[in-house]
Amino acid sequence: MEGEPQAEPDVDSELDSELEAARQAARESDDESEAGGHDADDEADEDDEAEYEPEYDSDDVLHQVVVPDVPGLGIDLSYEGLVGAVINYATYPTPPAPTLDGRPARTYDDVDYIRPMGSYAVHGHIVEREALAYGLNTRRFNKSTFQADDGVRPPLAFRTARWPLSSVVAASIVRHKESTRILLDRSGCPVPRGRTFSNGDAASALQYAERIGYPVVLKPAAGSMGVGVTANIEGPGELRSALERMRQSVMGSGDFIVEKHIHGRDYRIMVLGEEVVAAVERVPASVVGDGTSTLIELILAKNAARKQNSHLATLKLKWNATTRHEIAKAGYEAHSVVPAGERVFLNSANNLTQGGDSIEILDDLHPSIKEASVQAVKAVPGLAYCGVDFLLEDHTRALDEQEGAVCELNAVAALPVAEYPMFGTPRRVSSQFLRRAAGEFGLEVLPERAERISVRIRARGRVVGVGYRGWFARRATEFGCTGWIRHKTDKSVEAVVSGPSDAVAALATAAVLGPRRARPTSVTTVHVPDPEVETFEVRRNPSAQGASRSLKKRAVRAMRNPVRAARVLRDPARITAAVKRRAVRLARKGS
Amino acid sequence: MHTAALQAGRGTLLFPGQALLLTHPGGALDGGSFAHGVPQQTQLSTATLVQDRRVRRAMLEQHRIRVPEGATYSIGHGTRAALGFPERYGFPVVLKPMVGDNMIETTTGITSTEELLERIRDLRVAPQLRPDYTTASYAFTAIHTPREEDQTRTRKNYRYLIEEQVRGEFVRFLLLGGDVVSAFRSPHGAWDLSGEGAEILDDTHPTLIRHVQEVAEVFPGLAVSAVDMVLSRGAGVPHAEQDVVVVDVSERPWLALQASQDPTWGLELARRVLARTVAEDEQLDEPQDEVALDVRWEGVSVMDAFLEHLRAAASRAGLCGRAEAEDVVGGIARGHLEGFAAAVALFNELAVAGHLAGEHLMAVDSRPAEPTGAGSFTLGVPEAGDASPAAEGGPST
Numbered sequence: 001m002e003g004e005p006q007a008e009p010d011v012d013s014e015l016d017s018e019l020e021a022a023r024q025a026a027r028e029s030d031d032e033s034e035a036g037g038h039d040a041d042d043e044a045d046e047d048d049e050a051e052y053e054p055e056y057d058s059d060d061v062l063h064q065v066v067v068p069d070v071p072g073l074g075i076d077l078s079y080e081g082l083v084g085a086v087i088n089y090a091t092y093p094t095p096p097a098p099t100l101d102g103r104p105a106r107t108y109d110d111v112d113y114i115r116p117m118g119s120y121a122v123h124g125h126i127v128e129r130e131a132l133a134y135g136l137n138t139r140r141f142n143k144s145t146f147q148a149d150d151g152v153r154p155p156l157a158f159r160t161a162r163w164p165l166s167s168v169v170a171a172s173i174v175r176h177k178e179s180t181r182i183l184l185d186r187s188g189c190p191v192p193r194g195r196t197f198s199n200g201d202a203a204s205a206l207q208y209a210e211r212i213g214y215p216v217v218l219k220p221a222a223g224s225m226g227v228g229v230t231a232n233i234e235g236p237g238e239l240r241s242a243l244e245r246m247r248q249s250v251m252g253s254g255d256f257i258v259e260k261h262i263h264g265r266d267y268r269i270m271v272l273g274e275e276v277v278a279a280v281e282r283v284p285a286s287v288v289g290d291g292t293s294t295l296i297e298l299i300l301a302k303n304a305a306r307k308q309n310s311h312l313a314t315l316k317l318k319w320n321a322t323t324r325h326e327i328a329k330a331g332y333e334a335h336s337v338v339p340a341g342e343r344v345f346l347n348s349a350n351n352l353t354q355g356g357d358s359i360e361i362l363d364d365l366h367p368s369i370k371e372a373s374v375q376a377v378k379a380v381p382g383l384a385y386c387g388v389d390f391l392l393e394d395h396t397r398a399l400d401e402q403e404g405a406v407c408e409l410n411a412v413a414a415l416p417v418a419e420y421p422m423f424g425t426p427r428r429v430s431s432q433f434l435r436r437a438a439g440e441f442g443l444e445v446l447p448e449r450a451e452r453i454s455v456r457i458r459a460r461g462r463v464v465g466v467g468y469r470g471w472f473a474r475r476a477t478e479f480g481c482t483g484w485i486r487h488k489t490d491k492s493v494e495a496v497v498s499g500p501s502d503a504v505a506a507l508a509t510a511a512v513l514g515p516r517r518a519r520p521t522s523v524t525t526v527h528v529p530d531p532e533v534e535t536f537e538v539r540r541n542p543s544a545q546g547a548s549r550s551l552k553k554r555a556v557r558a559m560r561n562p563v564r565a566a567r568v569l570r571d572p573a574r575i576t577a578a579v580k581r582r583a584v585r586l587a588r589k590g591s
Numbered sequence: 592m593h594t595a596a597l598q599a600g601r602g603t604l605l606f607p608g609q610a611l612l613l614t615h616p617g618g619a620l621d622g623g624s625f626a627h628g629v630p631q632q633t634q635l636s637t638a639t640l641v642q643d644r645r646v647r648r649a650m651l652e653q654h655r656i657r658v659p660e661g662a663t664y665s666i667g668h669g670t671r672a673a674l675g676f677p678e679r680y681g682f683p684v685v686l687k688p689m690v691g692d693n694m695i696e697t698t699t700g701i702t703s704t705e706e707l708l709e710r711i712r713d714l715r716v717a718p719q720l721r722p723d724y725t726t727a728s729y730a731f732t733a734i735h736t737p738r739e740e741d742q743t744r745t746r747k748n749y750r751y752l753i754e755e756q757v758r759g760e761f762v763r764f765l766l767l768g769g770d771v772v773s774a775f776r777s778p779h780g781a782w783d784l785s786g787e788g789a790e791i792l793d794d795t796h797p798t799l800i801r802h803v804q805e806v807a808e809v810f811p812g813l814a815v816s817a818v819d820m821v822l823s824r825g826a827g828v829p830h831a832e833q834d835v836v837v838v839d840v841s842e843r844p845w846l847a848l849q850a851s852q853d854p855t856w857g858l859e860l861a862r863r864v865l866a867r868t869v870a871e872d873e874q875l876d877e878p879q880d881e882v883a884l885d886v887r888w889e890g891v892s893v894m895d896a897f898l899e900h901l902r903a904a905a906s907r908a909g910l911c912g913r914a915e916a917e918d919v920v921g922g923i924a925r926g927h928l929e930g931f932a933a934a935v936a937l938f939n940e941l942a943v944a945g946h947l948a949g950e951h952l953m954a955v956d957s958r959p960a961e962p963t964g965a966g967s968f969t970l971g972v973p974e975a976g977d978a979s980p981a982a983e984g985g986p987s988t
Contacts, residue, residue, distance in 0.1 A: 164636055168631070
């Protein structure tokens, strides 16, 4: 408009906009930084169960619809594409559960509490669950790490299966296969004869294999989860070929192990102190035919059944190159109908992460095997909890009547393996684990496990303005808990929750995860009296509201003056920068 | 620690990962053991917890203990936000992996956005492929290998921590069973092995000592701990009158720092740790500088080459004795070593680490023996009947 003078560039406005940009950058920084419970545990643990990085197989194609050239509706469903998806969706009608010797696969009541946490969180959750049920308070920092205390003595730290009774030295030794073998051998435990060779020393390896006798196993010294392993090598020719294959693989630059091949089934025997508390046979992924279902339908049915298992729910049978290779060896393809009673293996590895089955067999385990397991654990100083991996022909027979050997010790053996077996008797190892640690350090616990508890949960970190309260309240209501949740003036969130122990403990663990935009840094859970309310509600905090209004006014006032704004932001670096910029502009103007 | 054990007349059984088990005569394990100098009394759960820097910071902050301003970011999506950190707190900054051994892979003194970006890019190489990567043998081990075999990139969920670099006097406090036994001023920070540092425990203000103990109490279960602090006005000034920032806490003693300035003091600290580690009813022998040991080396791959390396290394280290093949196919050599305990300990540590003879040994079993008065190191004749070509040729004597 004519006559209206063009405004001089307003220095303060410019500075304000720069500050706003800086604030925006800071906000973006906030969005990414100080990640809470989500992050640290996405890393995978060294446990043999491979502490999982859940992800879809590249072969999983969700909802793929194939249009064949046939009459009718003209569409057909790709069952293969559903193998991965079936874990995430309801299956109707519910397929028949797989059976073992006529017994159906076990299902677990707490699966709905645990499954939303993700596959890895169950490892860190179940010990906290027991701590809360036995009257201890907890402080959690991410989904694997928490401390438990009785309010009197120093807290005990737990990180999945790492506990205060195991020593760093024991963990260090059992991490190394050869160190373990040497110590076990010194103490008279049955171990496969074997040794480690330097990279490329094929001549010595061949000599050694001749000495211990074939068949032998070749494996990389630094490997895990069966990667690079060649088993059942029958002679020097096969060993040479296997060595050459290893040399050309990514494992080719490392040391390798040659050891006697033990024919037997794979058992995980769990020892606490001097007591065997669980024993699980691990069977490679497989399905059993019913005479009418196709192989792919059997896989879908089994994955639907695993969904009801708190540990195996996300560890599904996979449809990938390995599976196709294995079923092809057995003469099948995806749509072959498997005869009734015939078992088809889908993988050669026993890992539960690869869809393997777990069968708890402690009641049938021969005493001599229990004794040898305890002896193996005692061979390593400071190993108070351990998973002893035994290869056995038959777990019901005496050790000296069969070929059997300890192939590995695991100082951080996954507790849920025994707690949530697919078949057999579930063992609450986490409960013994917690009570033994508490007893050893003199923490007071309840004489009996409480069925219902009431706690105050306090979450700190970025938990305000991210939908945290609503998210928590929905979950608490779904879990059948009562109580309330509100903001605190220090930007934390406080909830009082009452309900079944398993449900309340699951909320306490989940609280460190929060909704997508939340980044909790710690969650403190303390026992309180029952709030005696009928529902779960989101409460407003009047003082927090007032504080929020006050902050807003302060911010508006402050932004009129950049230096003051920077001071309000309590940022010395920005104060300096703002003052410098202002000085430069003033200098340009000749002031 | 190894040297202190040998000086105290103990036998040792050494494994990879610096796992050191002390033995009685005859080889029986007596319960004293270490991994990377960390005594067996240190709880596994607390040690791994301390190695998670985000958790450690959260714990210290909850106890109202000052830590540097800092934030964690993912290597996959956090770079833009990470570069914004210095906008808020200024340069210089420090970059560390979020989970890992304290003081290892820590980059200090980053003074520009370009440099920060460069260091973040360094972390995009998978840890195992980095030249300086190392981790404790008891550490929480994530799967850090690239997602595909032919890749070198770190997985996207890998996280790192950026902290403001606080200015002041760097002091490392060593705690043993809750007692502060050393306060070491290190002018150039955590890795200053120049010998320019100084032990200042006697000059440290009692309120600072108490503060260090408060820090250690946040992590119950560490038999030994090293607490790194930066003091704005120095160790002689009371805690209330200066800015005291905890920049690192480690479950390892890291005695190399003290030993770099005064090896005798470093060894004395090791002895104190050792005394707390062995059973209460056991007395350690008076330390002897020189020792004589019968030694068994296990896991030898190429026997003749190993023995030759052994002889050369022993000569360089001033050790006397002998070595010979016990079982070539089984990879076992045996021998006798005489010399300074420190030299013997280093000799065997290097042998297991693969720096002595070009191959990693799997175990070294050393047991006290009578001195033979040998004046040099010689190689013996392998046992008859050994089938290996090396054994048939026989190492020179």
